[in-house]
Amino acid sequence: MSIIPQHTAASLSDAWRTINIDALEEDSPLNFDTSTLRPPQSEISEADVRGLAGQVRQLLRGGDTEGALRGCLEFPVYNGTDAAKDAHLQTITEVLHSIKASEMTPLLQTIYASAGGSELLDVLMKYIYKGMGAAAPPARPGGSSAGVTPQPTGFSQIGAGRPGAGNENVGAAMSVLLSWHEKVVDVAGLGCIGRVMADWRRV
Amino acid sequence: MASPEIHHLFHNPIADHSFSADRTTVAVARDSTIELYGKVGNAFKLKDELKGHDKLVTSVDIAPNSGRIVTCSQDRNALVWEPSPTGYKPTLVLLRITRAATFVRWSPNETKFAVGSGDRLIAICYFEEENDWWVSKHLKKPIRSTITSVAWHPNSVLLAAGSTDAHARVFSSFIKGTDARPEPTLWGERLPFNTVCGEYLNNSAGWVHSVAFSPSGDALAFAAHDSSVTVVYPGGPEQPPRAVLTITAQLLPFMSLLWSAEDEIIAAGYDCEAFRFKGGEGGWQLAGSLEAKGRPGLGEAREESALNMFRQMDLRGKAKDDTQLKTVHQNTITTIRPFETSGDRVTKFTSTGVDGRLVIWAT
Numbered sequence: 001m002s003i004i005p006q007h008t009a010a011s012l013s014d015a016w017r018t019i020n021i022d023a024l025e026e027d028s029p030l031n032f033d034t035s036t037l038r039p040p041q042s043e044i045s046e047a048d049v050r051g052l053a054g055q056v057r058q059l060l061r062g063g064d065t066e067g068a069l070r071g072c073l074e075f076p077v078y079n080g081t082d083a084a085k086d087a088h089l090q091t092i093t094e095v096l097h098s099i100k101a102s103e104m105t106p107l108l109q110t111i112y113a114s115a116g117g118s119e120l121l122d123v124l125m126k127y128i129y130k131g132m133g134a135a136a137p138p139a140r141p142g143g144s145s146a147g148v149t150p151q152p153t154g155f156s157q158i159g160a161g162r163p164g165a166g167n168e169n170v171g172a173a174m175s176v177l178l179s180w181h182e183k184v185v186d187v188a189g190l191g192c193i194g195r196v197m198a199d200w201r202r203v
Numbered sequence: 204m205a206s207p208e209i210h211h212l213f214h215n216p217i218a219d220h221s222f223s224a225d226r227t228t229v230a231v232a233r234d235s236t237i238e239l240y241g242k243v244g245n246a247f248k249l250k251d252e253l254k255g256h257d258k259l260v261t262s263v264d265i266a267p268n269s270g271r272i273v274t275c276s277q278d279r280n281a282l283v284w285e286p287s288p289t290g291y292k293p294t295l296v297l298l299r300i301t302r303a304a305t306f307v308r309w310s311p312n313e314t315k316f317a318v319g320s321g322d323r324l325i326a327i328c329y330f331e332e333e334n335d336w337w338v339s340k341h342l343k344k345p346i347r348s349t350i351t352s353v354a355w356h357p358n359s360v361l362l363a364a365g366s367t368d369a370h371a372r373v374f375s376s377f378i379k380g381t382d383a384r385p386e387p388t389l390w391g392e393r394l395p396f397n398t399v400c401g402e403y404l405n406n407s408a409g410w411v412h413s414v415a416f417s418p419s420g421d422a423l424a425f426a427a428h429d430s431s432v433t434v435v436y437p438g439g440p441e442q443p444p445r446a447v448l449t450i451t452a453q454l455l456p457f458m459s460l461l462w463s464a465e466d467e468i469i470a471a472g473y474d475c476e477a478f479r480f481k482g483g484e485g486g487w488q489l490a491g492s493l494e495a496k497g498r499p500g501l502g503e504a505r506e507e508s509a510l511n512m513f514r515q516m517d518l519r520g521k522a523k524d525d526t527q528l529k530t531v532h533q534n535t536i537t538t539i540r541p542f543e544t545s546g547d548r549v550t551k552f553t554s555t556g557v558d559g560r561l562v563i564w565a566t
Contacts, residue, residue, distance in 0.1 A: 118451045
């Protein structure tokens with residue numbers, strides 16, 4: 001028999017490259033629940049979020065914008081239903097919209113300088129990104145950009161339907177979030193963005 | 204503060220570097236070779252090349268007393284290079300790993316070394332006299348992901364490891380026959396092999412890039428991908444830690460850190476400059492950069508002629524050449540290491556980075 005290996009159709013094709021070898025290995029990370037590596041987060045129900053939203057609105061009416069922002073940033077919904085998470089995002093967006101542009105930087109600076117302030121701004125950044133994702137209009141199903149999965153990046157103006165009245169609203173919301181984003185980066189630095197991306201606690 | 208000594212070795216990333224004890228030779232990991240540079244006058248000149256790995260060399264370490272060099276590579280091997288009159292002789296180490304070796308360091312007493320790997324384990328290697336061979340024992344549990352860095356405790360038994368599963372852990376690497384029974388420390392009293400003496404995670408749980416024990420060995424610091432440095436003060440055997448302090452920075456993540464004294468940590472990374480942290484058990488804070496701002500002869504100090512300015516505007520559409528960073532390193536710093544110590548303080552340290560520069564800093 002020849003020592004030259006026999007080439008078969010199977011060995012010549014590169015289908016073997018797509019075999020997921022991690023799935024075949026017993027103690028691979030694929031076969032392991034990585035969430036057990038981290039301390040569990042307490043679950044927050046939608047009712048709690050609504051209650052908090054009420055208090056925050058009261059503070060806003062009283063003119064205490066710092067208290068309102070702090071109040072909602074101190075209770076991020078890491079573990080909860082989608083409805084609870086969305087409700088909390090809505091509360092935060094409301095607070096962000098009600099704060100004047102000239103007040104943003106001093107407000108962020110006082111929060112950052114206080115104990116645990118860095119963490120609060122990280123939470124704020126998470127919600128800003130979430131808001132940007134949520135504010136993007138859903139892409140038309142089976143849209144023109146074939147082969148490309150539309151990602152809700154918040155900047156996808158292409159393939160998002162006709163530019164119309166709906167988009168203007170979204171644009172206004174986005175510009176508020178973008179200016180907040182700029183101010184937060186000014187105060188908390190690029191490290192803040194890195195932390196949001198590295199963090200396993202999603203809002 | 205003396206200005207840093209800058210040596211631009213080549214235009215390739217430097218994965219790791221290590222100085223010999225007399226500080227005249229430096230081993231630098233470049234692609235799949237290790238280059239040895241010797242000090243000639245004020246510059247470093249290429250002296251020798253160690254070829255033996257066939258993939259990227261990820262880490263290199265010179266034992267200060269014996270002069271042996273250990274290297275590890277993505278080809279899953281580690282080599283020990285024994286100095287001899289005719290050059291360095293490599294010996295293969297049986298690592299028994301199936302993924303890349305990522306990090307290697309000699310223990311302070313130089314009888315063992317630890318190799319971190321992508322195989323979710325650390326190989327503790329020691330010399331077996333009867334077989335005339337370096338063999339390894341595996342630290343496996345409870346590591347769940349690639350080991351990015353390891354650091355030895357001064358007693359040569361305890362080993363800290365940082366991992367991409369976001370944990371910094373302290374293990375015992377006690378090998379019967381090689382190690383003498385260690386004195387009890389704050390980390391533990393009885394220390395059979397693979398005892399987990401501590402397992403730490405910071406709040407946002409980023410990858411751990413670098414770990415280091417304090418000079419006394421009684422505290423552990425680790426830098427993670429969430430731009431933070433966390434310092435752990437153990438509370439004694441089987442006790443929760445006395446203090447876990449996290450400093451979150453406004454900067455990009457740190458790739459490497461070292462303790463320059465019991466109350467000072469130096470960290471460097473993606474910001475291309477080194478930063479100083481000061482503090483103690485009561486709290487730590489960022490004390491600023493080690494970079495001397497506004498050094499002459501760089502960037503803005505250069506006078507431009509009008510002709511040159513218009514030529515730049517014509518060619519590049521801008522008047523100023525802003526391709527240079529204001530820092531000494533022009534790219535990420537990957538490794539910093541102590542260079543000179545006096546008493547228990549590190550007075551000089553070295554850094555290498557992706558830009559191929561080797562810089563000697565005064566602290």
